[in-house]
Amino acid sequence: MCLAVPAKIVELTGQDAVVEADGVRRRCNVTFVHEPRLGDHVLVHAGFAIQKWSEEDVREYDAIMRSINAGGPAQP
Numbered sequence: 132m133c134l135a136v137p138a139k140i141v142e143l144t145g146q147d148a149v150v151e152a153d154g155v156r157r158r159c160n161v162t163f164v165h166e167p168r169l170g171d172h173v174l175v176h177a178g179f180a181i182q183k184w185s186e187e188d189v190r191e192y193d194a195i196m197r198s199i200n201a202g203g204p205a206q207p
Contacts, residue, residue, distance in 0.1 A: 133176065134176070135174045135175060135176035135181065136152050136174070136175050136176075137152065137172055137173070137174055137175075137184055137188070137189060137192055138150035138151055138152035138157070138159075138172070138173060138174075138175050138180075139151050139152070139170065139171070139172050139173075140161070140167060140168070140169055140170065140171045140172075140173060140180075141156065141169070142169075143161070143167060143168070143169050146160055146161055146162045147159075147160060147161070148160070148161045148167065148180065150173065150175055150180070152175075157175070157178075158178070159173075159175050159178050159179060159180050160178060160179050160180065161173070161179075161180045162179070163179055163180060163181050163182075164180045164181070164182070164183055165183070167180065167183075171183055172184040172185070172186070172188070172189050
């Protein structure tokens, strides 16, 4: 099973970035993301940002995770 995690770009130098997810910072490569910028939300898999996420995507993901943790249906 593969796992990709949404994270926010908090540092950016060329194609190298530091992303943050739930207070944890990790380095990743943003080569596959079109025009990455500080503050962008990206989906990170195996050390690579593979897709940008919109604010709506992030809100929906957060709602799903809250629902899973609470044991009920997702509420955006």
